[in-house]
Amino acid sequence: MTNILDDYALMSPLRHRNTWLKLVIVCFGLLVGVSSTSPITPLFIALCMSFTTIALGRAPLKLYLKLLLAPVGFALTGVIIIAFFSGSGQELLSFELAGYLFSVRADGLELALLVLSRSLSGMCCLYFLALTTPMIELFAVLKASRFPESFIELSMLIYRYIFVFLDMALSIRYAQTVRLGYSNFRRSIHSLGMLASTLFVRSWEQGDKLFLAMNSRCYDGKMTLFEVQRPVGAIELLLTSAYFLSVLALFYFTRNISIV
């Protein structure tokens, strides 16, 4: 948790591209991925997005793989359940464990693979957004799309405070660890409670101070943002449309294919 993805986004060369274009690419990937009926299209999307993030966005490969690994483990648990318990077709594998019969059926496995690939493609799209677009740029988009003012204001303030508190929490935890605060289970529960309460009290005071500081600078509930104009270049447009067309074509041709 010490390295927030935003740091990489700020350094990425793709940062200086049009935010709307990136958002369209991500949303397109998410929607096609989730509505695809064979695992091939989502895998293709995942591959394209990963390539763009690493090669064009200059995200470190090692970090990227490590990032992907964490949610994949999470997704696998759900997928395994689907593989074992859904489906009604022909049995591929079955065994008995502690009196219960476990069996993987063909269509269950198919569904599990589909869900896993959808999940993977979604993650790749989200990481593309996370690693190439700093949050600040997204706020400008939110403003332009007429979200409720207070909602945006609140998100901006939360965004700012996440970093303040993360620093605070990490240093408190470090101090607690040095004093053996996490040496056994009982103690770690206690330490965590203490950390959370200190964080709460301090954040409360910080909120008071923030209000005072903003008020004395004539804050009236609206913060104005500086929005940079970034026109979409011809090459980007060409690449994006080529990508869209190939994904759609793949989507169309693989819609009835089953791989198991």
Add this chain to the structure above:
Amino acid sequence: MHIMEGFLPTPWWQLWFVVSIPVIAFGIYKMNKLINEKREVLPLLAVAGAFIFVLSSLKLPSVVGSCSHPTGTGVAAIMFGPAITAVLGTIVLIYQAIFLAHGGLTTLGANVFSMGILGPVVAYLVYKAGMKANLNFYLVVFLATALGDWATYVTTSVQLALAYPAGDVLTFAGFMSSFVKFAGVFAVTQVPLAIMEGAVSALLFKYVVNVKSDILVEMNVLEDSVVRKLRGNPA
């Protein structure tokens, strides 16, 4: 308990958005009213949101060996009420999806419903009922957060079982069989986790009462007399 991006198939993820959006809209409406009334609330709400995010990103040592994290929404529900917690929860979930790819954007509706709406509502109701019944404050906090956590995880299992019922067609029997399986597998981590989160939240309130109880009185979480009783100097 986040549902991953791409995990819910087509009719379901839209459906959960349809369910969640009115609640969020109501939360925003309520929040706007509060802000217009008392402008100084906004920064406080912001730090509360950041607090939820940071708390949910701290890892909790788990009994089974896997690491998991407290949700923090139970605490927020007790302090701010469920409507505002829904808005804060939504923002935090968006950040988690974009920063950490934890959860997702298409499954945001489902996640908001389980983590931002149902869990906090249950926590809040348990808290109110417990305080009315004059139970010990820390016990009530423990129960509220633990039950809120369980409500979240049961909802997630329901959402997954609705999307992936046994036998591929949504029937009640198929839904139940697949629900029992999802719930059973998640129970391994979620049951002890919720108990731990309850313990941590109760401790959190204990320290806050000791150090800065006036905050809780100011926010109408606790009454003055209760705080005095908890601190052991009835006056």
